Amino acid sequence: MKVDSRSPDCFQSLLAEQVSANSRLFFRLAYGVLRDSSVAEEVCQHAFMKAWECRGQISDGSALRAWLSRVVVNESLGLLRRRKTEHRALADARLAVSSTTSSSTDTIDLRERVINAIAALPEPTRLIVSLRIQSGFSGNEVKEIVGCSAAEVSRQLHFGMDILRKDLASFRELELGASHGM
Amino acid sequence: MECDGTRELFLKHDELLSDRKRVLAAVEHLKSCAECQAALADYADLREVLRNPSHVEPVGGWGQFQDRLKSTARHSERVTFIGWRSASAVAASITLLALAIIGSSYLNNRPIPHEGQLMATSGTSRFSPAEVPQQVQAFAKVSEAFDNRASWMLISDHSSDVGVAETAITERSLVLLRLTLLRAQSVVSKADLVLVPGQQADLTLPLSDGKSLHYRISASRTTPTSLSVWLEIENPQAPSETLAALATQLPLAPGQVVSAGQLATTSGAYELKVGFARSSVGSRKSPDPLTPSKRGEVND
Numbered sequence: 395m396k397v398d399s400r401s402p403d404c405f406q407s408l409l410a411e412q413v414s415a416n417s418r419l420f421f422r423l424a425y426g427v428l429r430d431s432s433v434a435e436e437v438c439q440h441a442f443m444k445a446w447e448c449r450g451q452i453s454d455g456s457a458l459r460a461w462l463s464r465v466v467v468n469e470s471l472g473l474l475r476r477r478k479t480e481h482r483a484l485a486d487a488r489l490a491v492s493s494t495t496s497s498s499t500d501t502i503d504l505r506e507r508v509i510n511a512i513a514a515l516p517e518p519t520r521l522i523v524s525l526r527i528q529s530g531f532s533g534n535e536v537k538e539i540v541g542c543s544a545a546e547v548s549r550q551l552h553f554g555m556d557i558l559r560k561d562l563a564s565f566r567e568l569e570l571g572a573s574h575g576m
Numbered sequence: 577m578e579c580d581g582t583r584e585l586f587l588k589h590d591e592l593l594s595d596r597k598r599v600l601a602a603v604e605h606l607k608s609c610a611e612c613q614a615a616l617a618d619y620a621d622l623r624e625v626l627r628n629p630s631h632v633e634p635v636g637g638w639g640q641f642q643d644r645l646k647s648t649a650r651h652s653e654r655v656t657f658i659g660w661r662s663a664s665a666v667a668a669s670i671t672l673l674a675l676a677i678i679g680s681s682y683l684n685n686r687p688i689p690h691e692g693q694l695m696a697t698s699g700t701s702r703f704s705p706a707e708v709p710q711q712v713q714a715f716a717k718v719s720e721a722f723d724n725r726a727s728w729m730l731i732s733d734h735s736s737d738v739g740v741a742e743t744a745i746t747e748r749s750l751v752l753l754r755l756t757l758l759r760a761q762s763v764v765s766k767a768d769l770v771l772v773p774g775q776q777a778d779l780t781l782p783l784s785d786g787k788s789l790h791y792r793i794s795a796s797r798t799t800p801t802s803l804s805v806w807l808e809i810e811n812p813q814a815p816s817e818t819l820a821a822l823a824t825q826l827p828l829a830p831g832q833v834v835s836a837g838q839l840a841t842t843s844g845a846y847e848l849k850v851g852f853a854r855s856s857v858g859s860r861k862s863p864d865p866l867t868p869s870k871r872g873e874v875n876d
Binding site: 409417 | 615618619621622623625626627632633634635638641642644645646648721722723
């Protein structure tokens with residue numbers, strides 16, 4: 395369905411269609427990163443508000459689904475990073491007060507590390523990895539959501555997973571080093 | 577799956593048979609390839625780490641979640657504003673946090689003006705040499721927390737706020753403004769704004785008598801700086817009702833304190849004084865999520 399971006403009523407109908415058809419997708423994407431249902435919902439709400447603001451850039455319904463998915467993933471990753479920054483800053487402030495020497499980076503776990511690595515992936519690799527690995531969509535579903543070919547999904551997934559594997563390997567090396575150092 | 581079902585499937589779909597051949601070939605390859613075995617194990621680990629618990633639903637279930645989202649879709653224009661205020665609240669907490677982290681005693685030690693307290697505007701409206709780097713450093717911290725997207729930061733005695741751009745900002749120079757509103761020579765509002773030239777700050781500040789100030793301020797990238805100021809005094813009982821407004825364009829030089837003009841209301845005249853300073857932050861790099869940024873150093 396082609397949309398006249400200058401028509402607010404038409405765009406609102408399009409947003410309502412996206413809610414009916416894809417709200418579970420958006421929630422799953424946000425929850426996959428944030429693991430907090432309330433915050434995941436806020437991110438979904440924010441994505442819809444942002445879509446309204448950017449309605450001039452979105453041409454049709456399928457483009458809107460891909461656009462909303464991308465915004466939900468990016469906003470979730472960004473929010474998670476800001477939260478981690480805030481938590482670390484608080485931890486650092488507490489450490490400064492207590493003058494202890496341990497580092498707040500000790501608390502970084504594997505999931506956080508992998509999520510950070512996903513956040514650093516370029517687009518559309520980031521969205522494809524999130525959809526396929528985090529949210530468990532099939533290759534065909536991912537192809538439909540992102541609006542690209544199956545071969546492109548496969549290529550991007552391979553590229554993204556290679557990067558994540560390297561990160562996993564370096565995490566394991568660190569773990570190994572830490573356990574040997576103990 | 578039973579034998580009959582399996583065979584029926586194979587007969588039904590040629591492509592499935594083709595897939596089966598590929599899967600069998602892959603399994604055969606896997607038996608003798610250590611690298612692929614390691615990759616498969618890693619994929620499984622990554623899936624396990626990232627996999628969503630399937631049973632999780634939004635608060636109140638899917639139906640209520642969809643209703644809430646539909647409500648957002650129906651009232652997008654209005655909700656955009658509410659969402660922005662909510663984002664500002666989050667940003668405000670980060671602003672204060674950043675200030676706490678850098679160990680600045682700026683907020684705590686600064687004398688808090690009360691309405692009715694007489695202040696010598698020429699002295700208090702000007703930034704001291706020590707305040708400029710403190711504010712720049714606080715801004716750098718806040719911007720770092722927002723992936724270099726902070727376009728402005730406000731610190732006042734009663735509230736803090738930050739503006740966040742859609743994309744990372746590469747501009748390094750900063751404009752520092754001290755906005756002092758006076759009524760009958762008494763300070764009724766005082767706020768410090770750190771603004772990236774070329775960006776616009778759109779912010780609201782409460783006044784002690786229940787009214788609020790709505791500023792829209794932007795600064796040019798040119799030298800001398802041209803400051804564009806829009807100020808409204810609003811009545812909270814009727815948000816659309818503006819009690820007084822002021823719009824002006826000010827050419828400013830560092831260290832200068834100027835009067836931006838007066839706003840006349842039925843309860844008296846207000847005057848806005850603007851103190852000005854310029855500075856810059858260290859190089860803004862693209863944030864690397866895996867490496868803590870070293871950005872935030874002060875140039876001057």
